[in-house]
Amino acid sequence: MATSPTSATPTTMDDRATSVLVRFSPASITTEQYDETVRRLEKSGDWLPEGLEFHVAFEAGGKFRVSEIWDSQAQFDAFGKRLMPILEDVGIDPGAPEMVEIHNIIRR
Numbered sequence: 001m002a003t004s005p006t007s008a009t010p011t012t013m014d015d016r017a018t019s020v021l022v023r024f025s026p027a028s029i030t031t032e033q034y035d036e037t038v039r040r041l042e043k044s045g046d047w048l049p050e051g052l053e054f055h056v057a058f059e060a061g062g063k064f065r066v067s068e069i070w071d072s073q074a075q076f077d078a079f080g081k082r083l084m085p086i087l088e089d090v091g092i093d094p095g096a097p098e099m100v101e102i103h104n105i106i107r108r
Contacts, residue, residue: 051075
């Protein structure tokens with residue numbers, strides 16, 4: 001069902017600071033590795049990190065992927081410094097993320 005214009009709330013660049021979309025497509029990752037990473041982040045108090053607006057993990061085309069929306073590049077970078085040792089310990093090489101500046105967000 002499509003969202004009608006009266007029920008959608010667009011957020012444009014004039015209404016907020018620049019957000020970034022970050023997409024990961026690791027070469028090799030299992031759902032067990034992903035779940036263990038989240039467990040460790042929760043245990044350390046690093047989940048949900050400051051600046052993370054949206055996180056989704058899914059499988060598509062036989063690959064596990066993660067997409068996130070961050071309030072800023074700086075917040076993403078700060079969290080990455082805490083995340084990378086956990087990913088390494090769990091055996092996940094996230095590869096280089098695709099980063100895109102967001103122009104508009106529409107929410108229902």
